[in-house]
Amino acid sequence: MSAGTWSEFELIARLTAGLPSREEVVVGIGDDCAVLDTGGPRLLLLTCDSQVEGVHFTLHTSSPQEVGRKALAINLSDIAAMGGEPRYALISLHIPRRCPLEVLEGLYTGLRQEAAAAQTLIIGGNVSGTGAAETLAIDITLLGESERGRVLTRAGARVGDTIFVTGYPGDSAAGLHSLLYPDHPYPPTACERLRAVHRVPRPRLAEGRLLSQLGPQIVTALIDVSDGLSGDLGHICERSGVGASIEVARLPLSAELQALAATLGRDPLAWALHGGEDYELLFTVAPGYEETVQARFAAAGAAPITPIGQITEAASGLRLRWPDGREEPLSVQSWDHFTTPGQARST
Amino acid sequence: MSAGTWSEFELIARLTAGLPSREEVVVGIGDDCAVLDTGGPRLLLLTCDSQVEGVHFTLHTSSPQEVGRKALAINLSDIAAMGGEPRYALISLHIPRRCPLEVLEGLYTGLRQEAAAAQTLIIGGNVSGTGAAETLAIDITLLGESERGRVLTRAGARVGDTIFVTGYPGDSAAGLHSLLYPDHPYPPTACERLRAVHRVPRPRLAEGRLLSQLGPQIVTALIDVSDGLSGDLGHICERSGVGASIEVARLPLSAELQALAATLGRDPLAWALHGGEDYELLFTVAPGYEETVQARFAAAGAAPITPIGQITEAASGLRLRWPDGREEPLSVQSWDHFTTPGQARST
Numbered sequence: 001m002s003a004g005t006w007s008e009f010e011l012i013a014r015l016t017a018g019l020p021s022r023e024e025v026v027v028g029i030g031d032d033c034a035v036l037d038t039g040g041p042r043l044l045l046l047t048c049d050s051q052v053e054g055v056h057f058t059l060h061t062s063s064p065q066e067v068g069r070k071a072l073a074i075n076l077s078d079i080a081a082m083g084g085e086p087r088y089a090l091i092s093l094h095i096p097r098r099c100p101l102e103v104l105e106g107l108y109t110g111l112r113q114e115a116a117a118a119q120t121l122i123i124g125g126n127v128s129g130t131g132a133a134e135t136l137a138i139d140i141t142l143l144g145e146s147e148r149g150r151v152l153t154r155a156g157a158r159v160g161d162t163i164f165v166t167g168y169p170g171d172s173a174a175g176l177h178s179l180l181y182p183d184h185p186y187p188p189t190a191c192e193r194l195r196a197v198h199r200v201p202r203p204r205l206a207e208g209r210l211l212s213q214l215g216p217q218i219v220t221a222l223i224d225v226s227d228g229l230s231g232d233l234g235h236i237c238e239r240s241g242v243g244a245s246i247e248v249a250r251l252p253l254s255a256e257l258q259a260l261a262a263t264l265g266r267d268p269l270a271w272a273l274h275g276g277e278d279y280e281l282l283f284t285v286a287p288g289y290e291e292t293v294q295a296r297f298a299a300a301g302a303a304p305i306t307p308i309g310q311i312t313e314a315a316s317g318l319r320l321r322w323p324d325g326r327e328e329p330l331s332v333q334s335w336d337h338f339t340t341p342g343q344a345r346s347t
Numbered sequence: 348m349s350a351g352t353w354s355e356f357e358l359i360a361r362l363t364a365g366l367p368s369r370e371e372v373v374v375g376i377g378d379d380c381a382v383l384d385t386g387g388p389r390l391l392l393l394t395c396d397s398q399v400e401g402v403h404f405t406l407h408t409s410s411p412q413e414v415g416r417k418a419l420a421i422n423l424s425d426i427a428a429m430g431g432e433p434r435y436a437l438i439s440l441h442i443p444r445r446c447p448l449e450v451l452e453g454l455y456t457g458l459r460q461e462a463a464a465a466q467t468l469i470i471g472g473n474v475s476g477t478g479a480a481e482t483l484a485i486d487i488t489l490l491g492e493s494e495r496g497r498v499l500t501r502a503g504a505r506v507g508d509t510i511f512v513t514g515y516p517g518d519s520a521a522g523l524h525s526l527l528y529p530d531h532p533y534p535p536t537a538c539e540r541l542r543a544v545h546r547v548p549r550p551r552l553a554e555g556r557l558l559s560q561l562g563p564q565i566v567t568a569l570i571d572v573s574d575g576l577s578g579d580l581g582h583i584c585e586r587s588g589v590g591a592s593i594e595v596a597r598l599p600l601s602a603e604l605q606a607l608a609a610t611l612g613r614d615p616l617a618w619a620l621h622g623g624e625d626y627e628l629l630f631t632v633a634p635g636y637e638e639t640v641q642a643r644f645a646a647a648g649a650a651p652i653t654p655i656g657q658i659t660e661a662a663s664g665l666r667l668r669w670p671d672g673r674e675e676p677l678s679v680q681s682w683d684h685f686t687t688p689g690q691a692r693s694t
Contacts, residue, residue, distance in 0.1 A: 003443070003444060003447070028471070038388075040388070041387070044391075092486050098349050099349060123375055124380070131482055141395060
């Protein structure tokens with residue numbers, strides 16, 4: 001049995017089963033961040049995530065600066081996904097001997113830019129060689145903070161809650177498609193925007209803070225869309241013990257995504273439902289508070305949000321509802337970086 | 348210009364030059380840990396360090412369990428090197444597809460053992476594939492705590508201070524030598540102990556706490572010996588703006604190190620002075636407090652400590668003093684994992 005026969009989530013669950021905890025660990029393994037109460041004025045949020053050359057990025061399709069920005073952005077997104085504020089970063093680089101210094105300097109330029117934009121300090125790190133491997137990798141650990149009673153997790157969704165998503169899921173996956181298959185005559189403007197979304201996602205920090213301020217009585221569950229909307233909705237359902245129904249007609253599809261899909265003769269829905277790396281926020285709102293949340297986002301000039309479905313009984317599982325009222329099971333086809341790159345996984 | 352032409356320290360200095368900081372960052376980049384004052388009852392210590400297959404370990408010379416223990420132990424040692432208490436760990440694994448599940452389970456068994464021994468909780472992490480690379484890597488971020496005013500850094504050594512070291516430096520490097528060149532008829536008992544020290548170093552957590560309790564007025568500087576005694580003494584001197592003189596006759600050489608060196612016809616001093624990965628503590632004590640420190644260690648049943656020299660003026664640099672009174676410059680020949688594995692670096 002080798003590692004590659006397991007999904008990332010199965011492997012983590014197996015390796016970390018039964019690990020001890022303590023009272024001060026408010027949220028442990030299994031959410032976007034761990035949450036600690038160390039007795040200070042605010043709770044601590046901790047997350048780590050990697051970007052590995054040939055798995056998560058290539059230097060053919062992204063500049064070193066874009067790779068640096070994205071490496072930090074995906075960690076910032078995990079802080080956003082708990083409603084927290086990012087504060088400090090540790091940067092661990094695995095650097096092949098032949099890696100040009102300019103690549104590392106570009107990478108750090110991107111890290112600095114992204115850190116400055118998020119008022120996050122780089123306070124430490126490590127560099128290591130890679131031996132025989134020629135693969136550049138970046139591991140980032142991020143510390144954030146949040147107020148007591150304001151941390152939002154994956155675990156609080158209840159039957160009847162409305163499911164919302166920020167922005168336009170699927171854009172990143174469509175951008176990646178155009179990078180992997182560059183020879184097609186894509187519509188240039190749409191293509192450039194989708195590629196930019198893929199190369200440097202914008203972590204939804206301000207939106208996460210808005211949701212945190214609304215609090216867990218109103219915003220019952222929150223996650224960022226890194227594995228794909230279906231996969232991340234599945235995480236909420238699993239942790240909350242519920243099911244979910246998505247209304248196809250409500251899924252927000254960007255004009256650029258639709259334009260790209262049209263030139264390829266593809267269904268844009270597949271990207272919106274299953275494409276990974278959007279780093280949009282997916283959240284659930286208690287019944288009766290939908291307009292409150294929408295008004296708050298509008299007043300703050302935050303990202304657009306769209307209600308896309310309802311939380312249902314666990315027994316219903318994940319379902320898609322078509323405009324004609326027809327329903328069908330929604331299968332999770334997450335992008336799993338741990339299995340073969342480029343190969344979607346059905347579970 | 349490629350990364351491999353730079354040392355780890357030169358590269359970090361270049362990439363992180365001029366990074367912004369804030370008031371709550373008590374210690375930033377350049378010590379064993381970053382230290383944060385987040386307003387809680389204790390200061391937070393943060394460190395991260397990697398173990399990469401073929402660079403820091405091989406599965407031919409260490410079991411997966413030993414690799415797991417060491418990966419956490421070297422991070423625990425960084426907490427010890429500030430006088431802190433370890434609390435929480437994040438584990439990031441880079442896993443080749445073909446890596447057997449038993450290797451990962453062995454690794455995690457080692458991580459669990461070492462975490463339990465240090466009362467440290469594993470609260471999160473990440474797993475990632477490695478693409479085309481066949482190299483297993485483990486990145487660990489460790490959070491610790493310490494009392495305000497009790498954090499010990501590399502920066503406080505003053506002229507006239509006495510330099511101490513715990514345990515027996517050189518043992519790990521001698522153990523590594525016997526693993527890299529296994530065909531020599533080594534004395535079996537000595538060889539086994541030295542190899543065990545190399546495979547699973549014991550972080551000097553209790554000793555770090557003792558030094559922290561004595562406080563920075565008595566214990567003026569502290570570091571752990573990861574790069575080799577000469578290299579890490581060099582770090583203290585650089586950060587403190589001082590020089591140092593080591594008395595050759597006082598260097599504590601273990602019986603096993605001497606036995607191994609004798610069968611090889613080698614000088615055990617080179618290992619003691621320049622061998623890396625000892626994870627002993629190297630510290631400086633203000634004049635007049637040497638006996639206080641020794642008595643405290645003896646009373647606590649802590650590791651043996653040995654005074655090995657004096658802090659001098661910066662202009663003197665690092666020097667070795669022989670029993671006949673002769674002095675010579677001590678050149679730093681650190682083990683630098685970032686340059687070619689197995690090749691010592693002279694600076």
